[in-house]
Amino acid sequence: MNLLLVEDDLDLGNGVRIALANQGMDVVWVRRLGDALRTLDGGTFDMVLLDLGLPDGDGLELLFRLRRDKQILPVLVLSARDALDDRLRSLDDGADDYLVKPFALAELLSRVRALARRSYGFNDETIRMRGLALHEPTRGVIVDGEPVELSRCEFDLLALLLKRTGRVVTRRVMEEQVLPGGQANGSNSLEVHISNLRKKIGQGYIRTVRGIGYVIDVQSLVRSTPK
Amino acid sequence: MMQALALRWRKWKQPSLMRRLLLAQMAVVALLWTMAIALLLYDSYEDPELLKYQKIFHTITVIAENLADRPDRQQETLAAFDQVLVEASGDGDAAADTAAVLQVWQKDRLIYRSTAGVPVILNTVPNRIETVTAGGREWRARTHVSANSDTRVMLAEPSVWRLTVTMAYRGYYLLPLVISLPFLVFPAWLSMRVALRPWRQVTKETSERGPADMTPLSYTPPHKELQPLVQSINSLLQRVRDSTSRERSLIADAAHELRTPLAAMRVNVEALKEQSTDEGQRELMGNLLRSNDRAARLVGQLLQLMRSDAVLHGDLPVMLSLDALVQDRLAMIEGLASTRGVELELECEGNVPVLGERESLVSMIDNLINNAIKYSPANGRVLVKVASESARAVLTVADQGPGIPPALRERVFDRFFRNPDQTQSGSGLGLAIVKSVVDRHGGEVVLEEAEGGGLLVTVRLPLAAAEAPQPMLSL
Numbered sequence: 001m002n003l004l005l006v007e008d009d010l011d012l013g014n015g016v017r018i019a020l021a022n023q024g025m026d027v028v029w030v031r032r033l034g035d036a037l038r039t040l041d042g043g044t045f046d047m048v049l050l051d052l053g054l055p056d057g058d059g060l061e062l063l064f065r066l067r068r069d070k071q072i073l074p075v076l077v078l079s080a081r082d083a084l085d086d087r088l089r090s091l092d093d094g095a096d097d098y099l100v101k102p103f104a105l106a107e108l109l110s111r112v113r114a115l116a117r118r119s120y121g122f123n124d125e126t127i128r129m130r131g132l133a134l135h136e137p138t139r140g141v142i143v144d145g146e147p148v149e150l151s152r153c154e155f156d157l158l159a160l161l162l163k164r165t166g167r168v169v170t171r172r173v174m175e176e177q178v179l180p181g182g183q184a185n186g187s188n189s190l191e192v193h194i195s196n197l198r199k200k201i202g203q204g205y206i207r208t209v210r211g212i213g214y215v216i217d218v219q220s221l222v223r224s225t226p227k
Numbered sequence: 228m229m230q231a232l233a234l235r236w237r238k239w240k241q242p243s244l245m246r247r248l249l250l251a252q253m254a255v256v257a258l259l260w261t262m263a264i265a266l267l268l269y270d271s272y273e274d275p276e277l278l279k280y281q282k283i284f285h286t287i288t289v290i291a292e293n294l295a296d297r298p299d300r301q302q303e304t305l306a307a308f309d310q311v312l313v314e315a316s317g318d319g320d321a322a323a324d325t326a327a328v329l330q331v332w333q334k335d336r337l338i339y340r341s342t343a344g345v346p347v348i349l350n351t352v353p354n355r356i357e358t359v360t361a362g363g364r365e366w367r368a369r370t371h372v373s374a375n376s377d378t379r380v381m382l383a384e385p386s387v388w389r390l391t392v393t394m395a396y397r398g399y400y401l402l403p404l405v406i407s408l409p410f411l412v413f414p415a416w417l418s419m420r421v422a423l424r425p426w427r428q429v430t431k432e433t434s435e436r437g438p439a440d441m442t443p444l445s446y447t448p449p450h451k452e453l454q455p456l457v458q459s460i461n462s463l464l465q466r467v468r469d470s471t472s473r474e475r476s477l478i479a480d481a482a483h484e485l486r487t488p489l490a491a492m493r494v495n496v497e498a499l500k501e502q503s504t505d506e507g508q509r510e511l512m513g514n515l516l517r518s519n520d521r522a523a524r525l526v527g528q529l530l531q532l533m534r535s536d537a538v539l540h541g542d543l544p545v546m547l548s549l550d551a552l553v554q555d556r557l558a559m560i561e562g563l564a565s566t567r568g569v570e571l572e573l574e575c576e577g578n579v580p581v582l583g584e585r586e587s588l589v590s591m592i593d594n595l596i597n598n599a600i601k602y603s604p605a606n607g608r609v610l611v612k613v614a615s616e617s618a619r620a621v622l623t624v625a626d627q628g629p630g631i632p633p634a635l636r637e638r639v640f641d642r643f644f645r646n647p648d649q650t651q652s653g654s655g656l657g658l659a660i661v662k663s664v665v666d667r668h669g670g671e672v673v674l675e676e677a678e679g680g681g682l683l684v685t686v687r688l689p690l691a692a693a694e695a696p697q698p699m700l701s702l
Contacts, residue, residue: 102490
């Protein structure tokens, strides 16, 4: 994977370059907005890691030009600005993700991989997670090699959880996005759908966070196979 | 009782502008009156009224001459006229010491005298008021001599008593002044009170504002005396505001600038740690990373604190649903909790609308929950509740950690204060941020012991009255 890293800080830029190179990624590191624009014109990249405060301009400038030229190149913004406004502005301007400094290397790697996965539709739009495979266009779900029949709601819930693997999806978001009629649909129906979903795909995938929402953990993938 | 009296006395003794004004006014009035009275007295001392009228002397002369051939009628008429004079000039009592005295001579013979007690008074020059001593007393006397020099008429008033006589005689001039003096004080006091109303309004507005309120006074009096005062208060407030905001942005900028080197440190150590297989080295690098975490957290909290303290915040308060906001934040932080083996649980009781600044409330919730997770034992549980009770939104966070001893529960809100017995690393800013946000929103925060020993934090915020809160953004 070819990455363009735009970061003016010497130590941080060099550190990120080495850390990503250790993971087998090809990183081109530039320290100025002008260099970044020239480098982008000259080569093909799979992703841009962009710092916002650059000595010769705002990183958002690059973002703006990319989007103006209708380039779908994914951009991950690395910034010291953590105010909500800054994040919203970056995302509005076309950034795909936003990471506030200082960040953990693991977090950076997972976001880079997630972005790569998302933007290139790895495996024909199939999301794979442990023994689960979900194919959105055909609304098909395979558990441990066996196809499973899911209702519309159950499929949408599973898709929502799988797209945000490792992050808790709140009950409110689930109710608003998946359940017909939204929250007005009785407070138990979300539990009923999740319960049915668990019966069909197995108990080991979806973890309940009481009162808050549900999550499919990444860690279990590393720890063991689903029970 | 004595204390109350003493307090009242001290209060009364305190110098007051109102009293100064009142006293000054009274002094001016008293001075004017004194001058008026002095003028009056001087005027009447110069020329006793009775002696000034030529007509009186003329009339007596006419009576004496016309009735010269009938002495009994003459005596009777003169006595009657004398009586009139006495009544008109003094207090009407002919026997009194203050009464005027009339003596009439005809052909050098004394034909009439008011009273035998007063010896004959002789003027040296006719028709001039003179001071004459007779019978051991001083008199103001005037003698009129008729054209043929046959009849002399002498009128005299005792000079010593004249002041009193005049006072009594002119009493009707002075009485209203004397009576109105006390009555003048009250209207003067009342009018000053009314006139000073703008002053009191300025005082009220200044005293009612909170310590963090640096906005200019809303009331700008048009009055010449008050305007400069209010203007200088406002400009002082402006200067304080400017200097605090400079200070704040300096701290925020510094914290901001620290983030990039912290990130660089972290990324390099992490990359190094991945390459190293030596357990001892990895442990040392783990320590480095933990310290880096702490510094990063401190920087983040400093920024939050500067933001939540900002006097003029860019954000307008918006209608938020506290339950949804808490749910969102818990979902964000759950990852941290699950890596620490801490279980999060939320209990919500319907929709809890709150009018507030989203970012401040987020940092408040984050700090509360992060604290609870940090101090929870492994396999512990953090229970968060959102409810509404009598016009208040209530957020409680209970953990199963060591709690905070009652003696320290006030001090932990101080910046950089940390419980000395505590082993967890922390900046000592978390609860200070919570307190600052809660204060900004007009709420209160209370620390108690949770069931089973942990810390129970209760935050109460004013409940907003709106129906539909705006949809939340999950970021």
